[in-house]
Amino acid sequence: MTLMTPPPLDQEDEEMFAPHPDPVEGPQPMEMAAQPETASAVENPPVDEPQTSRFTWKIENFSRLNTKKHYSEVFVVGGFKWRVLIFPKGNNADYLSMYLDVADSAMLPYGWRRYAQFSLAVVNQVHGKFTIRKETQHQFNARESDWGFTSYMPLSELYDPTRGFIVNDTCVVEADVAIRGVIDYWTYDSKKETGYVGLKNQGATCYMNSLLQTLYHIPYFRKAVYHMPTTENDMPSGSIPLALQSLFYKLQYNDTSVSTKELTKSFGWDTYDSFTQHDVQELNRVLSEKLEDKMKGTVVEGTIQQLFEGHQMNYIECINVDVRSTRKESFYDLQLDVKGCRDVYASFDKYVEVEPLEGDNKYHAEEHGLQDAKKGVLFVDFPPVLQLHLKRFEYDFARDTMVKINDHYEFPLQLDLDKEDGKYLSPEADRSIRNLYTLHSVLVHSGGVHGGHYYAFIRPTLSNQWFKFEDERVTKEDTKKALEEQYGGEEELPHTNPGFNNTPFKFTKYSNAYMLLYIRESDKEKIICNVDEKDIAEHLRIRLKKEQEEKEHKRRYKAEAHLYTIIKVARDEDLVEQIGKDIYF
Template sequence: MSMGEQPLFEAVQDGNDETKDMEGVVEIQDTASANKVDDKSLRGEYTWVIENWSQIKEPKKYSENFEIGTHLWRLLVCPQGMNAPGQLSVFLDSPEAAFAPANLNPTASFKLTIINQKTPGQGDYWKESSHKWSQTETDWGFSQCMLLAELHDPERGFIVNDTLKIKVEITVQRDERYYYDSRKETGYVGLKNQGATCYMNSLLQYLYHLPYFRKAVYHMPTSENDEPTTSLPLALQSLFYKLQYSRTPVSTKDLTKSFGWSTMDAFMQHDVQELNRVLCEKLEEKMKGTRVERVINELFEGHTLNYLECVAVDYKSSRRESFMDLQLDVKGCSDIYDSFDRYTQVEMMDGENQYKAEGYGLQDARKGVLFDQLPPVLQLQLKRFEYDFERDTMVKINDRYEFYDELDLDRGDGKYLSPQADRSVRNQYKLHSVLVHSGGVHGGHYYAYIRPDGKTWLKFDDTAVTIEGGSKALEEQFGGEDEPGGSPAGRLQGPVQEGEQQQQQLAGTPLMPKQRLKFTKFSNAYMLVYVRLSDWPRYMAPVAKDGIAPYLLERLEDGIAPYLLERLEAEQREKERRQKEKQEAHLYCHVRIATDADIAQQVGSSQWFDLVDYDQLPPSRTFRVRKLTRFSDFKQQVRAAAHCV
């Protein structure tokens, strides 16, 4: 092909012709490895060797069907040209496109090559194109592929011994809307939404991405007779294992059934904080007496010191309390440090609110809360929802509230810590997860930004998992107001017009530039999870299938129980098999075969109006058949199956 010659391609509909048996030798090579079926593109090539070229009389000739990228293809050649006299016409045909759903029809780029048999690879003639096949365009190619004079020139070497060789190389492009593989793109998979379980999915993803928590779940005692629908530990073990090794999004139905939830519960949004507490309490109860006892407390439990001291007399009292999470004010606070300032703010008890001290009567006093011990994993619930007494209703607080990549709770010379707190522990935290609520007080959508490795942010939005930038997880979840298109606040909409300027001057008002309209951002963070930097290596170490890292606690040194591992792997293999069948369902149909013996057995006993009830036939009589299979080939398949019985 000369460099200046441009390919001319056009659609040719020829879906009514039957596929004919081909003469000659066929060479097929599919270069797409079976281990790469989830690649963005599937590549393969096919060489059609057409013998007795000069003896072909029909205007169109098809190759046999061949498969590349799960799609069937065939080549179509018009020896005398298709609406182009003196030209060889060659097209790539997708026979299944005539009946396949539009979203499952192939999109591919391809290269058609007329092989020079005298000097293969050097004097070849080729043309390239790309196309999306459909019911109205089942084939695509070149009506003016090559001049017949050049094709038949013996010096060119395209026809040797009355044999022509045409090779096609195909690259099938996957439609990411239907074939996005989050495991391949990000290393992680999502969770299916049962109707209104996005809040639970966000929480589960966060807990799963605490490896130390996941290891503890794997070591909770279960028996071989337990079922995931009735055993919370087994349901959570199964869920975490599938999140770790599955290639496709994971269902949470077994887990919600183990909660005792009905289908209706799955369509109702529950409180995330309450679900987190109840789930951890149930797990803590199941862990008692095992080697993972108190792991929940070890991860999440901290202690506060509630104190009270009188101003004028020597009277003090204090009480140490534990917490698993903290609720921080959002309204009236500009950032997370303002919330901690308010949480530990000293309250004066004076006037009508004096404190009655034992032995001293009513006294002015100071009371407050300080942190006696902070946990390795700090769960912060942001109070985005509160009751509005004036409006007599619940409202969502969408005010701007800033939080940071790192959180230093030793700041201000340890102003948040009690006097007896261990000052040798550095309370410097790194942000691990941001759970987001998008919507209003009566409903909305939940998703999470999580940083499993401490570097790359990932967005977990039910089944979708994508890599995101840090600003998506932080700045864009502060809340507050924004402008259309996300423009910076205060940006000029345009210069003040002359007429407007004169009106402002006459009115004696200062000149002000136009401002863009602002709108409230209803998507904002409602839960933050920080992990202490000094504890990150301990609690965030990866979980391996074949064992646990040696520097972890002795109780977590063993791998996943062998029987549990075997059971979960078997479930995963079955799920992948069903998924593959589902992806290829448009290519196949099921045919059931009834024999004379079946008819004789059923008629008059279980059947009176039909010859046979196919549902009563044994599974061996059902055949999964490619839709374009010839009837003669299907008969051979049935005959072979009958001989095996």
């Protein structure tokens, strides 16, 4: 057995992970003992950077293991003791079951917890590229001291001598474990931990917050907003450009979360509107239209079109005669079907799918009369910033109600819209432009059709580091969290009564991607540009710095208020003035 520092964790396709519930009678993967209530320390040392190690476990005489469950020897990562737990014949299922287990959970103090991101692998000893690796993360505690995969891989594949997973009756298991600090949300400082601050939720404005954070983190857009002409006499509550400038300035320079009240007031919203959840796509379009109108006649006129506008060609083409009708349309975002589509490419295939016009639905081709034809749409050009709205909501005619589509739907880190010789492009398209896009942000909706919660995963600089913007809180996240865990679909958990039947069951994941924003590779240097104070109007800098000083003064006054008391002295003449000269008591 070896313990070593590994290369970065591989990213795999969708994985199903399963915790083990509370123990019942009979053999279980989670071994628990009563926790001593006298201890009060919480095992949660501060961890800034994840401590990562790889443990390799060679299990000899694998086919002759006669125990229901089998533990590895203990290994240490980040000062914590771990071990791997496997069920070589399956945990009441025809699958190899494998978990990461806290080795000394019964000895730890009351209230202990630790957070780890980890992967478990069964090594293919013949062809390494066929090694099976599954990754997940979990906050371990006394009730959930092990976590992993009940249905890791079919036993038939594992024991098949031609597959290469068991060689000379030896199976090799690897565990990559990265220890991360447990977040204390009461004392968490987003600015200190990530360099970014969040937006305050007014009641039901999380959908707006996720959109505003996405737009703010398009530096070219932010710079254009700063360059919109405003004056020192304008009031933010009555001017959308000034309110947005103020909001962006505070997001850039504040140390704490920022309020959006001035912006919503500039929309003409009252308190009721702030407690009503609106649609992200609708807000995005309305905000873009208002800004586009306000930019007319200024140095930043046309910025919205330059960033977000693309064009598509609707066509009808006759089969038997040389007649083709076309109509060019612009778009600022694309609505893509989720239902019936596996991924973004399948949605684009469906978007450009050709519809036959035949039979009773023939096309009237003027002097040629009714003709068999084909109808469709192709793209003339795509914008530098591509906004894709995923149709997660639709009307169910059978149930006479709106429903949310939680189907599994994948989206790539890089999106190539020139694939297969540019099948999405119209004949009029400029083929010299390379339509290769990289994912910038993922807006997520968590909940159902009648309400829920919105948040966003964003790569501000298009680096490998993702950030989760969830109202006031900003946290660092990995690629798997931002992509694969937002695909939707189903997730696997073990049965709630494992002592009797531990057949895994699946539940629907109600948190999934709702809007995607991609930036074209050839334009990213221009779009991800530097924005500093010289881009901000002087009157705005002065106004906002004054606001910050006043806010700091009020904060200091409140902080020092307990040091002082107010004493009022009433003199004789004050009493006379208050109650007069005639006193009857």
